[in-house]
Amino acid sequence: MNRRRFLGAVGLAGLAASAGCYEHVRHWNERSDVVGPQPPLSGGDSANDADVSLSSNGLHRGAAKDGIPAITDPVFATDWSSVGQTLGEEELVVGIDIGGDARAYPLAILNWHEAVNDVFEPRSTDGRTPADAAFGRPLLVTYCPLCGSSVVTDRTVAGAVRTFGVSGLLWQSGLVLYDVESESLWSQLSATAIRGPLTGTALTRLPSTIATWGEWRREHPTTVVLLPPPASDTVKGWQSRDYGRNPYVGYDRSERVGVGDSRSVDERLHPKTMVVGVTSGGAACAYPLASVERRGVVNDTVGTLPVVVAATRAGSLVAYDRRVGGRALDFERDGDELVAGGSRWPLVSGRAVDGPHEGTRLTRVTGHSPLYWFAWANLYPKTEIYGNIFG
Known part of the structure; x- marks a missing residue:
């Protein structure tokens, strides 16, 4: 460390x-x-x-x-x-x-x-x-x-x-x-x-x-x-x-x-790097804002939990369980919406607005809002970092 x-x-x-x-x-x-x-x-x-x-x-x-x-x-x-x-x-x-x-x-x-x-x-x-x-x-x-x-x-x-x-x-x-x-x-x-x-x-x-x-x-x-x-x-x-x-x-x-x-303080990232953190089954992963913005949308798995992570235009982060109807979807991004399975989910609300999944709300997988890296690393010192060469 x-x-x-x-x-x-x-x-x-x-x-x-x-x-x-x-x-x-x-x-x-x-x-x-x-x-x-x-x-x-x-x-x-x-x-x-x-x-x-x-x-x-x-x-x-x-x-x-x-x-x-x-x-x-x-x-x-x-x-x-x-x-x-x-x-x-x-x-x-x-x-x-x-x-x-x-x-x-x-x-x-x-x-x-x-x-x-x-x-x-x-x-x-x-x-x-x-x-x-x-x-x-x-x-x-x-x-x-x-x-x-x-x-x-x-x-x-x-x-x-x-x-x-x-x-x-x-x-x-x-x-x-x-x-x-x-x-x-x-x-x-x-x-x-x-x-x-x-x-x-x-x-x-x-x-x-x-x-x-x-x-x-x-x-x-x-x-x-x-x-x-x-x-x-x-x-x-x-x-x-x-x-x-x-x-x-x-x-x-x-x-x-x-x-x-x-x-x-864990120096793998600048202490004020904004991250969203996800935990599941003893695993923890931090998703830095810059890495997520570069990808546009991230389809990942933390422990056994399939997640989708994206950044809003305003520079905030959202993380959802990407399972819909018991099946893990691979999401793409179109503007301010996530797209998969024939439906579109606005980033902020996470509720599908059209298609076969209309009205279905994606489940948020975070107990915190996005937060500074040092605070997340204090709680989860063994956390991995998405997109970090030291992760």
Whole structure:
């Protein structure tokens, strides 16, 4: 394994201070505010199929608890006109589609708040909640700017709905959440509790995608989009940020990993290379954006799982199970669509729009959105790399 060390704190003080997200970073050239050590998790590497032995060792304090205020009462609309703002067509969003109910969560908001506690209420075709809908599905939508990762989960734990906030701690340079009810700490990357009474408990992950607002809205014309606070309320009540400004400008191109952290990083790829990762049967493979873009479409097998991987025009990645009706198809690409078996599947939605498979939805095979290489390699150090000569 080719690994090197990166210092995460150097040069990020200005970024953190402007974001108001990692208020202690300016001190981390002098000290490391480490929480621990703690014993490894029960269950070891079985938690959510991670290829590492999860441990809360190495927790770093990045901000005060709730210094990054999670959204607890989200409000949605068809666009941002009701709050006197414009969400540009090229702005990235985390998109979720459950039973035809599509919602978009802009990174312009998630960069500042990182977690949204939501409830998906079933809707009829006219957008209203059906009278026979007893209750919706409680979801947690998260985004870690330091890892470039979005993870969506059910926030029901042991039969009870939990409310999640941002702990201000980092683990493996990634977001650490807490649940209000038990005060357990949860790794966003592994979707697993790493400290507290729920240690070792894994959240149920749900499919999502990262796309531009324009891409998402074209393929989901009835979608709604999250409104920024103060329209949406937070765990700290009224809050507002400059949602037209990215507090992490330049971070995605630098070699810096996180903040306040120094660790060995797999150097087979630049740490900020965007990849989509797939695991199956003990095997793991990372698909770098540049390699996928060169191929146009990738038909591959990870373990025993046949997959198709492609990049959107906006530079995001999607990975689907390429089995349809029990048979693995070989896909080609035509513009923004995958083509196989006489049908066409738009990249972002994965639902066939014509042909013998019309209406069939391809199954997403990723528990994470595309994310930075260093974050994937931390979780799966034995991962292969598609198209890499060292893989």
